[in-house]
Amino acid sequence: MITSEQVKKVAIEAGADLVGIGDIEKFEGAPLEMDPRYVFPGAKVIIGLGFRIARGYIRGIEEGTQFFQYPSMGYGGINEVYAPIVIYEIGKFLEDNGYEAVAFRNTGGRGSISDMTGKKGDLEFSPELHHKRVVSYTHSLREEFPAPDVFMHFRIAAYICGLGEIGYSKMFLTPQFGPLQRFAFLLTDAPLKPDPIYSGPSLCLKCMACAKACPGGCISTTEKVSITIAGHKVEWGKLDEWSCFAYYMGANISTNPFLPENAFKDVPEGDKIIKGKSPVRPQQYSKVADIINRYYPPPPNGYNPPKCGGCLRACINVLEKRGILKGKFKTEFRKMT
Template structure:
């Protein structure tokens, strides 16, 4: 018989930092195209695992001295290497006990709804879609948000379904969503990534997190976003298994543009002359704008592309302004992460470039 204890023990032994278990009915109310019950209809339980982001990989960005470790060691490393290895091992243990383990790493699926904003179908015209594909061939880094998939059988949803990871982590009782839309845990604040296993084993669902609120509603994440992507007043509310999750309305497309190229004042990789030339004003298209869409982001990337033969150069900012602001605030004021480090992440004012 497979028990919660066996699963959690295996997950922690294999390298996960936290493990929680949820029941599939906690996905009730999710849009069909994002409801993981359509992936594996016989699944009875979802196992969520947290993988901490070492705070040190943010140090270089915090200082403005080294930007590479966060995207490679934390974002890519956890998504592509560390977490899949753990999923694989835990999945083996589950299957050795006679149940199926549908392992789901973060993140590769591009379903029939945009993984940026959940909007249905593709927002680009056929001509623009061709342009996006051409960009991909030239290896510029435009994010392809959606695939043109159709259902394989009547009554199914089109592949490859991408569910909302952070809400799934809530469903596994691991933590809460902060105002920043980041997933917060008691031990690591916003510094983790998550991965999941769906199984037909009927495990006991952990309670949803109901401890002290993890988000202080301090709005440091709003203040320190270089693109003003996060609203201070408008929010989104979602019910996960009876728990109301609320976060500030985020302009995901604008965030995509700013977390990759950072904007005028936060990207030391784009020479000043490039910003100064700025033909047609395309580079500044998103500065100070209330919202953005995929077409506008394509324009910004096209403007940058002229100066960089590959994506390296302009796609290195990996902002993380909201994460670092949140860590810094939580370490100082409490809520979560208390006493984890002897020295705080931030001791002075965050840097900003003068141009």
């Protein structure tokens, strides 16, 4: 018999910054295609691992001086390199003790799927092109099971593991790092004692600094999304995900120094999009993204290079100023006013 404390010790020693263990039954009520119990029907708990994004990785974007470190180191590097190694180490510990360890790493390619049942085949469900292909062609191989790939909502999973709360921006906030971390998970049949849902002091100030900082107006200040997770009401501001995908990559020229002024001349409403004055619709997204990537291609091992992160940086600024975070720095994050 192994304990939660032992698993957490292994996780921290292997390199995780945060560890929480969630009761897998707390996914009850989730859409089937986002319910990890359909990945590993024998799972008893989900182990959530948080990996800090160094504040310094976003310094270049904050200053508007350098944009490639964050997608390489703070995004692709954690998801593709660092977290899988830690998952591997914890998995070895679990399996050495006779329990199965199912890896559930993050990846930029499958992160926001709304419908994976294969029934609807609606190409507008996800902003990422490869999701369209998956949604179009996937189908269930087992009766009463959703179509693969089942991919859970990482922020909800982190919530179930007791690691923090979902902020108004829809970013996950932890007491240690605010919005600055990424997550990876393991599902296991080890009967570990789960952690409770986070019930510490509220982390999100509902200050709307995230919404105000958005160069595309993607976070609504009035409309909210409200769901119930394990009996807890969880709310965030409605996010226009298609627009965020375009604006976070740098559709607004004020955040993207690599974009020529006439870059979107062939895109409908392109003159407004480039000034952040129009939402980016699904039909416009591919063209906008292709143009952005043409002028600033993704770095090796990086994801779509963000030239935004405005919500994330605004949030760090306010949380640090208000002394909310456990992680303290000797100087303030925001140097410019």
